[in-house]
Amino acid sequence: MAPGSTSKFVGKSSMTNELASRELLDVVDADDRVIGVKTRGEIHAQGLMHRAAHILVFNTSGELFIQKRSMSKDNDPGLWDSSAAGHVDRGEDYQSCAIRELGEELGLTATASLEILFRLSASPITGMEHCIVYRCIDDGPFELQAEEIDEGAWISASEMDRRVSGDDPTMTRVLQLIWNKFRQDF
DSSP states (O other): OOTTOEEOOOOOOOOOHHHHTTOEEEEEOTTSOEEEEEEHHHHHHHTOOEEEEEEEEEOTTSOEEEEEEOTTOSSSTTOEEOSEEEEOBTTOOHHHHHHHHIIIIIOOOOTTTOEEEEEEOOOTTTTSEEEEEEEEEOOOOOOOOTTTEEEEEEEOHHHHHHHHHTTOTTBOHHHHHHHHHHHHHO
């Protein structure tokens, strides 16, 4: 995909929301220590803390790839989000999750270029997820997971700044939080 372009994709199959709600995830405390295991559905319904990884994929021109969440998603359907993201499964570590999500959502194998940027503590904005945010560099093309992503686009840093500073309602709150932290730190 060329820098600045947008695309819609169909492709890889995914779990339905019903199956996803039965995924087993680690429940964690405020210090990100595992204190139990529950299904994703139980964790979300009870507002329990858990873990997620977010990945910001930049191209060699410095543009960020963002994805538009599928309208079938149970949280933030149809909103623009980080390049790839997902729950850390029971017993999985953050980096393994990030690698898995890049493969599932974008068709990437980016283990060599995956860099930890920062950690976010669980909060209502993160959906009670402790998050580790990663960066990788890849120019695509990507094979977007059709059941997770409606479309993707490259966006310049200045356009992200403009949209986030304007509290763009078409972007997830967590993407805005991640971008603000990224711009503050880098």
